[in-house]
Amino acid sequence: MAVNTVSYSIFATNEFTVGKELEDKLASILNVDVKKLGAKLNSHKNFVWLKRKVSPEISAKIKDLNIPGIGQLRKNKRFYPNGPLAGHVIGFTDIDNKGLEGVELYCDSYLSGIKGWRLAHRDAKRRELICWGYRSILPADGYNLVLTIDSVIQGIAERHTQYAARKYKATSATTIVMEPESGEILALYNYPALGKSVAGHLYYSIFRFSKYNLL
Structure with missing residues (x-):
């Protein structure tokens, strides 16, 4: 997703x-x-x-x-291949891929990986010297994260929630679909929806200082 x-x-x-x-x-x-x-x-x-x-x-x-x-x-x-589908769950990132909301924010440290670095001395010709005190951390890719969200069920939940909310003129609505045996969340949707194109000043003015959380 x-x-x-x-x-x-x-x-x-x-x-x-x-x-x-x-x-x-x-x-x-x-x-x-x-x-x-x-x-x-x-x-x-x-x-x-x-x-x-x-x-x-x-x-x-x-x-x-x-x-x-x-x-x-x-x-x-x-x-995001599925566009705004499950936007409240997945959230979104800023231009530097740092999570701002949803799973992108909550799991940012796992998804981002590690930036490698090396501390060493150089001589006058900028040749690296291997000596005592040499330290380094190898870069590492972030983890892949697999959600239990089913994109088909999520799509159905979103469409029906939107329909019901508009029909009964609700200001907000939430739908949760759970697998009863395992407890896995198959769909989670909050109305009104959040498109992943929201970013920057719009994000901070609308959501960061709002009483409503995305996840």
Whole structure:
């Protein structure tokens, strides 16, 4: 119900030489406003994001331009194949894949994995020296999480809950479908629904300071 897909984040460094023609090309490929892009490129900052989480196709076009000072980082992007289905349960992440609500938030430490690091000394030529005090932690992928939610039953529960709530003009409604023998939750839905496209300031203003919890 939630997977990672490959994406790329495009950035500029102070090595980039500003030019109207290059700005127009970049704006066209990235599908951004050329004036806003120009403001970023003319900010004289050592590092500035131009656009986050673009597709591999756009990444390839930027790479083909071979512009000095324009680079990209490969980043995972959260993708929900079933769209808003079970949105209250799954929740959503921010642009850096950090969980904001639902299972994404509750299990964030398990899903995120471990960023590796190494502490070492270097000589004047920046060659690494292996010596006492050398420390490191290997990176590790996050865990896969399997829910008991049945997407078919979840879809049915959502449709019927929405229908009943609208028919009887209810301000809110909750449906839970449980397997009686095992206690597994097969469907869980809160009305009104939350679309996973909600993010940023909308998320904080609507939900973080609300008396209603998503999960």
